[in-house]
Amino acid sequence: MRKTIAIACMLMLAIALMSGIAGAANPVLKVATDAAFPPFEYQDEKTGAFLGFDMDLINAIGKKMGMDVQIINTAWDGIIPGLLTGNYNCIISAMTITDERKQVVNFSDPYFNAGQVIVTMKSNTTIKTTDDLVGKAVSVQIGTTGDLAASDIKGVTVKRFNLAPDAIQELRNGGAVACIIDLAVAEEVAAEYTDIKFSAPFTEELYGIAIAKKDTDLLKKVNSALADLKASGEYDAIFKKWFAGK
Ligand code: ARG
Numbered sequence: 234m235r236k237t238i239a240i241a242c243m244l245m246l247a248i249a250l251m252s253g254i255a256g257a258a259n260p261v262l263k264v265a266t267d268a269a270f271p272p273f274e275y276q277d278e279k280t281g282a283f284l285g286f287d288m289d290l291i292n293a294i295g296k297k298m299g300m301d302v303q304i305i306n307t308a309w310d311g312i313i314p315g316l317l318t319g320n321y322n323c324i325i326s327a328m329t330i331t332d333e334r335k336q337v338v339n340f341s342d343p344y345f346n347a348g349q350v351i352v353t354m355k356s357n358t359t360i361k362t363t364d365d366l367v368g369k370a371v372s373v374q375i376g377t378t379g380d381l382a383a384s385d386i387k388g389v390t391v392k393r394f395n396l397a398p399d400a401i402q403e404l405r406n407g408g409a410v411a412c413i414i415d416l417a418v419a420e421e422v423a424a425e426y427t428d429i430k431f432s433a434p435f436t437e438e439l440y441g442i443a444i445a446k447k448d449t450d451l452l453k454k455v456n457s458a459l460a461d462l463k464a465s466g467e468y469d470a471i472f473k474k475w476f477a478g479k
Pocket residue numbers: 266267268269270274309326327328329330374376377378379397415
């Protein structure tokens with residue numbers, strides 16, 4: 234009798250443990266981002282929490298897929314090699330879908346319309362288009378489409394920074410006459426620093442979530458989650474939260 238009770242107790246304990254584990258055992262989606270690119274990805278100064286449009290979107294996508302999202306803050310320069318090495322399952326980092334990147338990774342369906350702009354000091358009245366940058370010093374975040382655009386301009390001294398905010402700082406410090414960066418980021422920066430302004434976008438870009446080529450199953454799941462979020466209005470709600478009135 235005692236033995237039966239003991240066995241029953243052990244069984245109950247085992248079941249309780251297993252269901253406990255099962256309850257917390259969503260598969261983990263490891264996501265890399267360079268979290269210094271507000272309003273897409275940044276960290277709360279006090280808590281370190283990852284915030285931004287991309288963060289809300291990937292959390293919603295993870296939820297749809299029944300996965301727990303783990304954000305891995307990663308330097309932009311090297312973020313694609315890290316994916317290829319298998320350090321994480323995907324990248325969401327305001328990453329523009331380019332033909333060059335498509336050689337090495339797959340992209341989800343586009344989730345955001347973007348473009349590069351020229352950021353200058355308000356006091357500057359001479360720089361309006363990329364032609365006005367010929368022979369000038371321009372700051373960019375290294376390896377971005379802004380870097381590519383600047384590098385394409387004749388005689389430009391491209392000042393490359395690991396972090397986007399440092400590229401902006403270079404402009405404000407007078408080390409560059411312009412900074413080339415993504416539109417929504419320029420809007421965010423201009424709201425904070427009232428001494429700067431920015432041009433209309435001079436490129437047309439789309440952001441996508443980068444996934445290793447061999448991970449075709451994940452690509453399908455991400456795309457269907459994204460489509461669901463667009464159809465249900467959840468995507469729109471996230472968009473409104475970060476880009477109200479735009
Ligand atoms: N959209 C640009 C690119 O793909 C810049 C992205 C930079 N993202 C970041 N989180 N720093 O090159």
